[in-house]
Amino acid sequence: MALPIKTQPPSATRQSQFRIWFYHWSQKNIHWFFIAPALIAILVVAIYPIVYSTGLSFFRVSFDSRERPFVLFENFIWILNDKDYWGALGNTLLYVAVTVSGSFVVGFGLALLLRRISVGRNWIRLVLILPLTIAPIVVGLTWNWMFDPLFGLVNWFFIGIGVQPQTWLAQTGTARIVVMLVDIWQWYPLVFLIMDAGLSSLPKAPYESARLEGASDWMIFTRITLPLLRAVILVALLLRTVDAFRTFDLVRVMTDGGPAQTTETLSLYLYRTAFNFNKLSRAGAGATIMLIVISIISNFMFRFLYREQEGR
Amino acid sequence: MKVVLQDLVKKYPASDSIAVNHVDLTIADSELIVFLGPSGCGKTTTMRMIAGLETPDGGKIFIGERDVTYVAPKDRRVAMVFQNFSMYPSMTVYENIAFPLQALKRSKAEIDQLVREAAELVGVSALLKRGVRQVSGGEAQRVSLARAMVRRPEVFLMDEPLSSLDAKLRVQMRTEIKRLHQETRSTMVFVTHDQEEAMTLGDRIVVMSQGKVQQVGTPHEVFFDPYNLFVATFVGTPGMNLFDGVIQQSGDTLCVDLQGYMQPIPERFRATLNAKTPTPVKWGIRPEGIRFVDATDPNSLAGQIEIIESLGSRQLVFVRSGDKLFSVIVDSLHPVRQGENCHLHFDETRIHLFEAQNGRSLTQRG
Amino acid sequence: MQPSLGQRLIAYTIFFILGVLVLVPLAAGVITAFKPRIIWVSSPPTWIFSPTLENFEFVLIQRNNLLHLRNSLIIASGSVTIALILGVPAAYALARFRFRGSKGLLQWLISLRMIPPIVVALPFYILFQTFDLRNTHIGMMMAYLTFLIPLVIWMMRGYFAEIPSAMEECAMVEGYSRLGALRKVVLPVVLPGIIATALLNFMFAWNEYFLALILGGRDTSTLPAAAATYVGRAQVEWGNLFAINLIIMTPVIILTLILRRQLVKGLSLGAVD
Numbered sequence: 001m002a003l004p005i006k007t008q009p010p011s012a013t014r015q016s017q018f019r020i021w022f023y024h025w026s027q028k029n030i031h032w033f034f035i036a037p038a039l040i041a042i043l044v045v046a047i048y049p050i051v052y053s054t055g056l057s058f059f060r061v062s063f064d065s066r067e068r069p070f071v072l073f074e075n076f077i078w079i080l081n082d083k084d085y086w087g088a089l090g091n092t093l094l095y096v097a098v099t100v101s102g103s104f105v106v107g108f109g110l111a112l113l114l115r116r117i118s119v120g121r122n123w124i125r126l127v128l129i130l131p132l133t134i135a136p137i138v139v140g141l142t143w144n145w146m147f148d149p150l151f152g153l154v155n156w157f158f159i160g161i162g163v164q165p166q167t168w169l170a171q172t173g174t175a176r177i178v179v180m181l182v183d184i185w186q187w188y189p190l191v192f193l194i195m196d197a198g199l200s201s202l203p204k205a206p207y208e209s210a211r212l213e214g215a216s217d218w219m220i221f222t223r224i225t226l227p228l229l230r231a232v233i234l235v236a237l238l239l240r241t242v243d244a245f246r247t248f249d250l251v252r253v254m255t256d257g258g259p260a261q262t263t264e265t266l267s268l269y270l271y272r273t274a275f276n277f278n279k280l281s282r283a284g285a286g287a288t289i290m291l292i293v294i295s296i297i298s299n300f301m302f303r304f305l306y307r308e309q310e311g312r
Numbered sequence: 313m314k315v316v317l318q319d320l321v322k323k324y325p326a327s328d329s330i331a332v333n334h335v336d337l338t339i340a341d342s343e344l345i346v347f348l349g350p351s352g353c354g355k356t357t358t359m360r361m362i363a364g365l366e367t368p369d370g371g372k373i374f375i376g377e378r379d380v381t382y383v384a385p386k387d388r389r390v391a392m393v394f395q396n397f398s399m400y401p402s403m404t405v406y407e408n409i410a411f412p413l414q415a416l417k418r419s420k421a422e423i424d425q426l427v428r429e430a431a432e433l434v435g436v437s438a439l440l441k442r443g444v445r446q447v448s449g450g451e452a453q454r455v456s457l458a459r460a461m462v463r464r465p466e467v468f469l470m471d472e473p474l475s476s477l478d479a480k481l482r483v484q485m486r487t488e489i490k491r492l493h494q495e496t497r498s499t500m501v502f503v504t505h506d507q508e509e510a511m512t513l514g515d516r517i518v519v520m521s522q523g524k525v526q527q528v529g530t531p532h533e534v535f536f537d538p539y540n541l542f543v544a545t546f547v548g549t550p551g552m553n554l555f556d557g558v559i560q561q562s563g564d565t566l567c568v569d570l571q572g573y574m575q576p577i578p579e580r581f582r583a584t585l586n587a588k589t590p591t592p593v594k595w596g597i598r599p600e601g602i603r604f605v606d607a608t609d610p611n612s613l614a615g616q617i618e619i620i621e622s623l624g625s626r627q628l629v630f631v632r633s634g635d636k637l638f639s640v641i642v643d644s645l646h647p648v649r650q651g652e653n654c655h656l657h658f659d660e661t662r663i664h665l666f667e668a669q670n671g672r673s674l675t676q677r678g
Numbered sequence: 679m680q681p682s683l684g685q686r687l688i689a690y691t692i693f694f695i696l697g698v699l700v701l702v703p704l705a706a707g708v709i710t711a712f713k714p715r716i717i718w719v720s721s722p723p724t725w726i727f728s729p730t731l732e733n734f735e736f737v738l739i740q741r742n743n744l745l746h747l748r749n750s751l752i753i754a755s756g757s758v759t760i761a762l763i764l765g766v767p768a769a770y771a772l773a774r775f776r777f778r779g780s781k782g783l784l785q786w787l788i789s790l791r792m793i794p795p796i797v798v799a800l801p802f803y804i805l806f807q808t809f810d811l812r813n814t815h816i817g818m819m820m821a822y823l824t825f826l827i828p829l830v831i832w833m834m835r836g837y838f839a840e841i842p843s844a845m846e847e848c849a850m851v852e853g854y855s856r857l858g859a860l861r862k863v864v865l866p867v868v869l870p871g872i873i874a875t876a877l878l879n880f881m882f883a884w885n886e887y888f889l890a891l892i893l894g895g896r897d898t899s900t901l902p903a904a905a906a907t908y909v910g911r912a913q914v915e916w917g918n919l920f921a922i923n924l925i926i927m928t929p930v931i932i933l934t935l936i937l938r939r940q941l942v943k944g945l946s947l948g949a950v951d
Contacts, residue, residue, distance in 0.1 A: 023382040027367040028325075030856070031780070034771035038764040038787075038827055045823045046790050049801035056801065110696065116681040116689045126938060127697050130704070133930045135885030137902045138923045141909060142707045145916060151719050153706055185699070246794040249887040249902075253909050267888070270796045275892070280800060287797045298792045302785060325776055365847050385850045392851045397844035402866035411862075415853025459852065469851075 107191025198232035321370035541671030601662025765830030773838035813895030837871030
């Protein structure tokens with residue numbers, strides 16, 4: 001095919017060569033213009049601190065000394081030999097297990113239940129998500145007051161049904177349970193919101209055909225709803241696990257780790273180590289370990305999630 | 313305005329596999345040209361390069377005499393209608409059509425006049441105050457046509473604009489676009505994977521596959537004289553009958569052997585067959601090129617009717633002969649019955665031969 | 679299939695009980711905020727009294743919580759604004775452009791949301807001293823950006839992915855630059871998403887306690903940090919405490935009520951996608 005194309009006009013100078021190159025370059029890299037500001041900010045406010053914190057854990061740092069000798073793994077060894085650390089880790093794992101599954105069951109259950117009714121759905125939704133909007137610190141303080149042995153509403157309720165008033169938050173047996181229940185009270189709305197949205201995005205066709213084939217409600221739930229929602233469920237669990245793992249606010253105002261350190265979580269322990277005991281670098285070592293553990297958990301769940309999404 | 317694509321190359325981002333592979337094409341002024349091909353053949357990418365939404369990795373694009381290869385989309389004076397987008401949801405119909413004019417900083421009165429003209433032309437004058445939720449899919453697509461026209465672009469680009477509409481509306485809009493083209497006489501590029509759309513709309517059709525242009529020609533040429541096996545199989549429904557065969561010399565004539573029946577091959581292939589026989593080829597014939605004849609006809613192949621499908625005014629008949637299954641299209645009034653024996657006659661002028669190795673057509677071209 | 683009457687009755691009963699469990703503690707707290715000092719800790723609790731604003735007056739003026747309120751407002755709205763300015767363009771690019779490593783970058787950015795705050799708090803505490811950022815609002819905002827930017831990117835990417843890229847491409851062919859197209863056609867469509875994102879981020883920044891506790895100085899302490907100082911004393915001033923609690927709760931609840939539809943949509947998109 002003959003092409004009536006002129007050769008480069010004589011004005012094609014080095015300058016226009018540069019313009020062509022620049023146009024190409026800017027088109028190919030346009031995404032970086034949008035991403036770069038956020039990326040630079042992240043480097044300053046997240047990556048730099050993380051690197052700094054990791055580095056810190058190899059030195060001996062405290063508030064009362066300007067000297068910062070390099071001590072290699074001393075901080076890590078110290079923290080791994082501290083039985084309070086292992087106690088806090090155990091508490092945290094229990095806390096994660098109970099509150100994540102608790103908030104998941106309650107949140108998912110309520111989302112499913114909401115499908116069964118039609119009148120007043122929006123108002124119920126609004127009331128149900130209320131705890132999520134309230135600062136954990138306010139939630140903790142409010143429930144402190146609710147559980148107060150003298151004038152707390154909980155005790156008055158129990159007195160009403162003939163149970164003696166208890167010091168709920170001061171007994172090793174009950175403090176743990178109460179704190180975890182309050183955590184579930186605060187965070188089930190997150191699961192509820194995610195699962196509610198997931199349920200409303202489900203396709204209708206599989207349900208209709210399953211009904212026609214006479215499947216029971218339970219079969220429809222386990223064979224259709226759960227598989228379709230797997231990615232959504234994973235997201236909900238991932239968010240809850242990571243948040244529960246680093247819980248601080250609620251425990252800090254309700255029990256501050258007590259009684260007898262039965263409610264001391266990792267975050268609380270590290271805070272205490274750094275600021276009450278003035279062992280910044282030991283806390284740094286603990287934080288580094290925590291970061292690694294959380295990265296492994298979240299990476300694992302992320303992989304699961306991506307595989308899930310690609311499979312769809 | 314004439315559009316010239318010169319040795320155009322585009323790689324997929326982040327993978328380096330080639331989307332558009334050295335495409336050369338000249339689109340004449342006020343021509344309606346259709347890019348036809350299966351999904352992923354590079355037709356949309358080629359169009360997006362004309363619009364400036366993709367920058368080529370090699371080659372040049374000219375609109376008129378102007379080299380626009382490195383010109384931003386907004387300065388190319390082209391208009392584009394998209395497949396999965398028709399109206400800006402935050403604007404009314406009127407504001408939608410006025411939107412391209414506002415970029416040109418025209419006066420309010422002028423904009424108003426042009427918007428009303430364009431709306432008139434595509435028949436949405438009554439809808440100007442409506443929002444996106446108050447118009448149907450077909451009306452929204454008309455609005456996008458008006459928005460494309462209102463700037464008087466030098467080139468119209470249409471990326472499967474009708475594929476999201478239902479069948480009836482699609483045919484109606486097709487006629488509409490043809491009419492618009494005739495009224496505006498502007499250059500139009502139309503991308504589709506629907507061959508019926510391509511056939512009815514195009515002055516010329518560009519058949520593409522795997523990033524390469526397979527054939528450029530009028531609908532008639534593409535249908536009756538496909539350059540290669542890809543075009544032959546992609547164009548036409550039901551598809552062309554295609555078989556492996558061997559060309560032999562039988563007396564003075566060239567023949568292809570069909571289980572003993574020697575089907576003559578027209579003389580026009582002789583020059584390209586290199587005179588050396590037997591030659592392995594792919595030979596083919598469209599279902600419309602086969603007729604039923606009496607058993608007495610010596611130029612016929614015996615077979616048995618397997619399946620009959622009605623196409624309305626015509627019927628599609630599948631005939632088995634040995635290991636070959638032929639599809640034949642005949643008038644619905646023609647009496648055929650399943651299981652019946654029959655004889656097929658192949659119209660010599662409708663026979664296609666392709667090289668067995670590379671699929672190129674053996675028809676001699678000047 | 680319509681659930682039977684019995685099923686619906688059970689459902690409403692459960693929702694009623696849940697509603698009581700959610701609303702009673704909150705309502706009781708709100709009421710206590712208006713109780714005069716002498717009946718704060720009456721046992722059994724008193725519910726009939728003439729409401730008073732003296733608790734609010736006391737905490738805001740005597741206890742200088744006006745300053746903390748001001749700090750909370752400046753830090754939360756400032757950090758959310760910066761997070762939006764930085765995060766929204768990045769979310770757009772990650773939703774739109776496929777390039778080498780785009781998927782990994784997205785995953786990496788989102789996973790930053792999972793850093794334990796103690797990991798950030800310790801170095802910030804030391805760096806604030808080094809760079810003289812102690813007691814400045816800017817320093818606090820920087821610390822908050824650590825978790826706000828990833829959250830903005832996560833949520834906004836979902837919104838942008840929902841908009842066909844043809845929308846801005848069409849505007850680009852029709853005579854607008856990419857930025858012009860974004861401003862004129864994409865922004866109006868994505869605005870509800872930006873509002874929802876802003877609200878949720880504001881909520882997290884406003885309610886944040888851990889970083890405020892560690893990093894907040896005399897002039898930058900926020901309301902949650904101030905509220906927490908009321909516990910651990912021999913005599914908890916419950917009326918005053920609930921007055922502060924109410925001040926912390928009110929803006930977020932009002933915003934949630936106003937923007938609840940955008941919020942639910944935004945949250946679910948970020949999560950489901």
